[in-house]
Amino acid sequence: MNNPTLKEIASQLGISITTVSKALKGYADVSPLTKKAVINLAKQLNYTPNSFAVNLRTKESKTIGLIIPTLVHDFFSIVIKGVLAEAEKRDYLVIILQSNEKLAFEKKQIELLLNKRVDGILMSLSNETDDFKHLNTIISHGTPLVLFDKIAKLVNCSKVSINDRKAAYDAVCYLINKGYKKIAHFRGSYTPQNSIDRFLGYKKALEDNNIQYDSSLVYLCDHNADFQDGYENAKKVIAEHPEIDAIFAITDLVAFGIIKYFNETGISIPNQIAVLGFSNWFMSSIVTPKLSTINQPGFEIGKQSAIILFDEIKLKRHNAPIVFKSIEIETHIIEREST
Amino acid sequence: MNNPTLKEIASQLGISITTVSKALKGYADVSPLTKKAVINLAKQLNYTPNSFAVNLRTKESKTIGLIIPTLVHDFFSIVIKGVLAEAEKRDYLVIILQSNEKLAFEKKQIELLLNKRVDGILMSLSNETDDFKHLNTIISHGTPLVLFDKIAKLVNCSKVSINDRKAAYDAVCYLINKGYKKIAHFRGSYTPQNSIDRFLGYKKALEDNNIQYDSSLVYLCDHNADFQDGYENAKKVIAEHPEIDAIFAITDLVAFGIIKYFNETGISIPNQIAVLGFSNWFMSSIVTPKLSTINQPGFEIGKQSAIILFDEIKLKRHNAPIVFKSIEIETHIIEREST
DNA sequence: TTGTAAGCGTTATCAT
DNA sequence: ATGATAACGCTTACAA
Numbered sequence: 001m002n003n004p005t006l007k008e009i010a011s012q013l014g015i016s017i018t019t020v021s022k023a024l025k026g027y028a029d030v031s032p033l034t035k036k037a038v039i040n041l042a043k044q045l046n047y048t049p050n051s052f053a054v055n056l057r058t059k060e061s062k063t064i065g066l067i068i069p070t071l072v073h074d075f076f077s078i079v080i081k082g083v084l085a086e087a088e089k090r091d092y093l094v095i096i097l098q099s100n101e102k103l104a105f106e107k108k109q110i111e112l113l114l115n116k117r118v119d120g121i122l123m124s125l126s127n128e129t130d131d132f133k134h135l136n137t138i139i140s141h142g143t144p145l146v147l148f149d150k151i152a153k154l155v156n157c158s159k160v161s162i163n164d165r166k167a168a169y170d171a172v173c174y175l176i177n178k179g180y181k182k183i184a185h186f187r188g189s190y191t192p193q194n195s196i197d198r199f200l201g202y203k204k205a206l207e208d209n210n211i212q213y214d215s216s217l218v219y220l221c222d223h224n225a226d227f228q229d230g231y232e233n234a235k236k237v238i239a240e241h242p243e244i245d246a247i248f249a250i251t252d253l254v255a256f257g258i259i260k261y262f263n264e265t266g267i268s269i270p271n272q273i274a275v276l277g278f279s280n281w282f283m284s285s286i287v288t289p290k291l292s293t294i295n296q297p298g299f300e301i302g303k304q305s306a307i308i309l310f311d312e313i314k315l316k317r318h319n320a321p322i323v324f325k326s327i328e329i330e331t332h333i334i335e336r337e338s339t
Numbered sequence: 340m341n342n343p344t345l346k347e348i349a350s351q352l353g354i355s356i357t358t359v360s361k362a363l364k365g366y367a368d369v370s371p372l373t374k375k376a377v378i379n380l381a382k383q384l385n386y387t388p389n390s391f392a393v394n395l396r397t398k399e400s401k402t403i404g405l406i407i408p409t410l411v412h413d414f415f416s417i418v419i420k421g422v423l424a425e426a427e428k429r430d431y432l433v434i435i436l437q438s439n440e441k442l443a444f445e446k447k448q449i450e451l452l453l454n455k456r457v458d459g460i461l462m463s464l465s466n467e468t469d470d471f472k473h474l475n476t477i478i479s480h481g482t483p484l485v486l487f488d489k490i491a492k493l494v495n496c497s498k499v500s501i502n503d504r505k506a507a508y509d510a511v512c513y514l515i516n517k518g519y520k521k522i523a524h525f526r527g528s529y530t531p532q533n534s535i536d537r538f539l540g541y542k543k544a545l546e547d548n549n550i551q552y553d554s555s556l557v558y559l560c561d562h563n564a565d566f567q568d569g570y571e572n573a574k575k576v577i578a579e580h581p582e583i584d585a586i587f588a589i590t591d592l593v594a595f596g597i598i599k600y601f602n603e604t605g606i607s608i609p610n611q612i613a614v615l616g617f618s619n620w621f622m623s624s625i626v627t628p629k630l631s632t633i634n635q636p637g638f639e640i641g642k643q644s645a646i647i648l649f650d651e652i653k654l655k656r657h658n659a660p661i662v663f664k665s666i667e668i669e670t671h672i673i674e675r676e677s678t
Numbered sequence: 679t680t681g682t683a684a685g686c687g688t689t690a691t692c693a694t
Numbered sequence: 695a696t697g698a699t700a701a702c703g704c705t706t707a708c709a710a
Contacts, residue, residue, distance in 0.1 A: 002481075005703055016681045021705065031679060048454045052394035053703035056686050061391070063434070063455075071423075072416045072621075080410050084437060093434045093455060095402070098423060115387045116402075116432060117342075142341075227625070256625050263627060282411075286566070286595050288602060288627045344687055355697045360689065370695055392687035395702050 004045040013037055024049075055117075060317070063093045064309060065113035067123035069101045069150065070224075074252075074281040075298045076124070079148065082302025083122060090310055092119075101224050103128040110134050120144040120309045125152060127224055130191045144312035144322070148305040150192045158312065158324045160305040164194040167294050167331045168201025171276055172248055174333050176209045180246035180274055184217040186233050186258070188225045188250040195225075198250055198278065217241060225250050230257020238267070245273055246339070252277035252284050255291055259338070263288070274339040289337035300329050343384040352376055363388075394456075399656070402432045403648060404452035406462040408440045408489065409563075413591075413620040414637045415463070418487065421641025422461060429649055431458075440563050442467040449473050459483040459648045464491060466563055469530045483651035483661070487644040489531045497651065497663045499644040503533040506633050506670045507540025508547075510615055511587055513672050515548045519585035519613055523556040525572050525597070527564045527589040534564075537589055537617065556580060564589050569596020577606070584612055585678070591616035591623050594630055598677070602627070613678040628676035639668050 006024075010017045015034060023030045023038035024047075030038075041047075055061050066083055068076045080096065087094045095118060099106040106126050113121055114137070121138055125147065135155045138145045148160040175183055185202045188195030199218070206213045219237060221229035230249060234257060237244060249255040255277035262269055269275055269289050277284060277293035284291035304327055315322050345363075349356045354373060362369045362377035363386075369377075380386075394400050405422055407415045419435065426433050434457060438445040445465050452460055453476070460477055464486065474494045477484045487499040514522055524541045527534030538557070545552045558576060560568035569588060573596060576583060588594040594616035601608055608614055608628050616623055616632035623630035643666055654661050 007703075017704080018682075018706085019680055022680090025705090029679060034679085050395070050703050051455050052391060052398075052400070053686090054705085055391040056389075056395050056688090056703080057705050059391070059686080071419050072413070074411070077411045077416050080435075081437070084410075084435075091451075093436075093451065095432045096419075096423075096435045097432075098420070112430075112432065116390050260625055282566075283595075283622050283625070286599055286622070286626065346687075356688085357690090357697055357699095358695080361696090364689090368695055373695085389687050392702090393689085395686090395704090396688050396690085398702080 003050065004042075004047045005050065006047075009038060009041050009045065009047060013041060059117075061117055061119055062091060063095060063116070063118050064120045064122060064306075064313075065095045065097065065109075065116070065118040067097045067099055067106060067109050067113070067121065069099050069124060069126050071096070071098055074283075075149075075279050075296060078298030079124070079302035079305075082299040082304075083306045084302075085299075086303055086306035086310065092310070099126040101126040101128060103130070107134045110138060114138065114141055114143065118143070120146070120313045122146050122148065122305050122309055124148050125150040125192065127189050127192050127195075142316070144309055144316060146305045146309045146312070148301050150194055153193060156324065158308045159326045160301055160308065161194070161328060162296055162301070162331045163328045164197035165201040165204075167278070167296075168198040168248070169205045170201075171278070171294055171333060172202050172205035173209065175246050175248065175274065175276060175339065176205065176211065178274070178339060180339075181211065182217070182241075182244045183211075183246045183248060184219065184237050184241065184244045186219045186221055186230060186247060186249045186254050189220065189222055195250060202248055217244065221250060221254055225254050227253050227257040227260075230254035230259075231261050232257070234258040234261035238265070246270075246276065247273060248276045248278075250278060252279045252281040252291060252293055255293070255338075256281075256283065256287060259287055259289070259291065269338050276339050280334055284334075285336065292336045292339040293334050294331050295334055296331060297329050304329065342389065343381075343386045344389065348377060348380050348384065348386060352380060398456075400456055400458055401430060402434060402455070402457050403645075403652075404448075404455070404457040404460045404462075405433050405435045406438055406445060406448050406452070406460065407435070408438050408463060408465050410435070410437055413622075414488075414618050414635060417637030418463070418641035418644075421638040421643075422645045423641075424638075425642055425645035425649065431649070438465040440465040440467060442469070446473045449477060453477065453480055453482065457482070459485070459652045461485050461487065461644050461648055463487050464489040464531065466528050466531050466534075481655070483648055483655060485644045485648045485651070487640055489533055492532060495663065497647045498665045499640055499647065500533070500667060501635055501640070501670050502667045503536035504540040504543075506617075506635075507537040507587070508544045509540075510617070510633055510672060511541050511544035512548065513674075514585050514587065514613065514615060514678065515544065515550065517613070517678060519678075520550065521556070521580075521583045522550075522585040522587055523558065523576050523580065523583045525558045525560055525569060525586060525588045525593050528559065528561055534589060541587055556583065560589060560593055564593050566592050566596040566599075569593035569598075570600050571596070573597040573600035577604070585609075585615065586612060587615045587617075589617060591618045591620040591630060591632055594632070594677075595620075595622065595626060598626055598628070598630065608677050615678050619673055623673075624675065631675045631678040632673050633670050634673055635670060636668050643668065 436448040
């Protein structure tokens with residue numbers, strides 16, 4: 001119920017608090033005898049250091065913050081897993097917050113974490129985020145920050161992501177090589193860098209293969225690229241451009257919407273129209289037809305981000321200079337039945 | 340970079356720390372003039388109270404811990420959303436930890452949270468958990484604990500769950516009413532209460548409808564009830580009991596495995612064999628055929644659990660007696676194409 | 679080898 | 695209305 005303190009151990013043993021503290025922390029200048037006594041009593045009383053006091057003294061919380069756009073999401077939940085795995089190794093705890101894809105929330109969450117004085121922050125930006133003052137607040141506050149997945153290239157901190165542009169480029173080249181010629185793109189909203197990059201990759205691939213880029217074949221997913229976006233845009237594209245033979249979707253979830261609509265309306269995948277997703281959600285191998293997609297190694301992204309963050313936290317503690325890193329995790333195409 | 344303190348404000352204003360503290364906390368015994376001066380300077384310096392010091396003084400962390408078996412999981416990620424929503428309202432932060440369905444991890448995570456002196460703990464037990472000493476540690480430590488979803492009926496604390504037994508009973512009755520007679524059950528492992536309860540509901544429904552319970556129609560999902568479990572058991576049941584006309588699966592994920600196998604082998608759902616899931620995962624309405632299932636309101640479960648926990652934290656702070664609650668959230672059958 | 683004392687930044691009690 | 699002082703529990707120079 002009430003936690004024992006160094007003071008209690010000290011008084012029970014008739015020695016000073018200092019000696020108890022030293023004994024428990026394995027300092028050399030404690031006689032083996034007292035050391036043993038202290039450790040025994042501590043164990044017996046079930047002593048654990050009061051983290052509040054330790055935090056206050058050391059100015060470290062052994063806690064990091066993680067802000068993600070949304071939790072109920074295959075990719076992000078796997079990222080979290082990767083982060084937790086690294087945190088665990090270092091006895092760090094992770095406070096998880098959602099931005100719900102809203103800039104306003106994102107700002108608020110940052111404030112909460114900064115007030116809590118977490119040792120570092122890991123975050124993936126919301127789709128709305130188009131200015132970065134709040135991120136600079138973190139930086140000027142001296143709190144290490146690592147951006148992952150949905151990053152802002154202009155912000156001066158470490159970043160972990162995939163090369164969305166290249167991944168999309170390769171994906172569309174792959175479609176072209178398979179013989180598809182009239183390829184639509186269901187793109188994400190205009191602010192997130194990865195949405196922009198995937199679009200640019202798509203466009204470049206067409207151009208490099210001498211296919212005229214046609215902006216009317218690009219459909220916007222403005223519901224945060226969800227299932228509904230895919231479904232609605234599939235309906236639209238069929239009405240407006242029945243001649244297309246493939247769709248490259250910004251993410252698997254959108255692709256699932258497309259598949260649903262095509263299955264309902266009897267459009268055959270991939271014979272009539274091929275569908276290519278992005279991210280390799282768990283469900284991609286289960287839907288009918290199984291979705292071809294690009295893997296986006298969430299665990300690795302979470303893991304690497306955390307490793308970099310913990311490195312920077314350590315460097316900062318030692319007042320060592322920090323060199324920001326920008327890491328790109330490799331991706332590849334997973335060919336299934338939909339292309 | 341370096342955070343301003345009460346001391347700094349006090350010295351800049353030439354008044355005492357006490358007065359600054361009082362002014363900032365809106366105490367009545369501060370003159371309006373000094374109050375205004377303090378607040379202005381605080382704002383200007385961007386003062387935020389040092390949470391470490393506050394924690395130490397108040398013995399509260401304004402943080403709760405959440406331990407779940409696994410993060411990459413439709414149901415649990417929605418639960419988290421519900422918890423975060425309530426925490427946010429109260430300016431509480433949430434530390435999330437996974438047990439990975441392992442008792443050993445569960446114990447470790449509890450220790451971490453207790454050492455961190457969180458104000459309360461929310462948890463869903465791992466499938467392995469079959470003794471509850473570690474839970475009693477939390478309780479005897481005086482930290483409020485609320486169990487949700489995978490609960491232990493014997494542990495003396497508040498609980499939030501669905502009535503798994505009734506839900507399963509209703510589900511199987513529904514199948515029987517639709518004319519299915521030879522109903523197999525793919526059950527979860529033997530320890531989790533909800534796995535036991537769903538099985539008991541299944542059995543009771545058969546008996547109440549004068550259908551002989553046949554233990555050979557019950558298949559164990561021992562991979563934590565995942566996709567593979569469904570797939571493998573589907574294969575097995577077809578080999579051993581081709582005469583069945585329906586399967587009641589412990590969870591949608593298992594049902595997806597069944598559907599996959601049946602789709603691959605040309606077994607028609609629901610004509611040849613019906614499939615009923617549990618939990619209403621997002622994907623259930625997307626797979627082909629769309630899966631009939633039971634909704635399991637994760638958001639509500641998370642929300643209610645958090646509300647109860649925060650209530651208990653408050654009561655404890657006021658040294659008021661705590662009466663444990665056991666709440667059951669309503670469920671219902673969602674009929675789609677697979678039954 | 680052991681202990682004293684100051685300090686981390688806040689809050690609460692009690693004087694003034 | 696304001697402030698001095700102690701206390702929360704720990705760490706760490708610095709003495710002894």
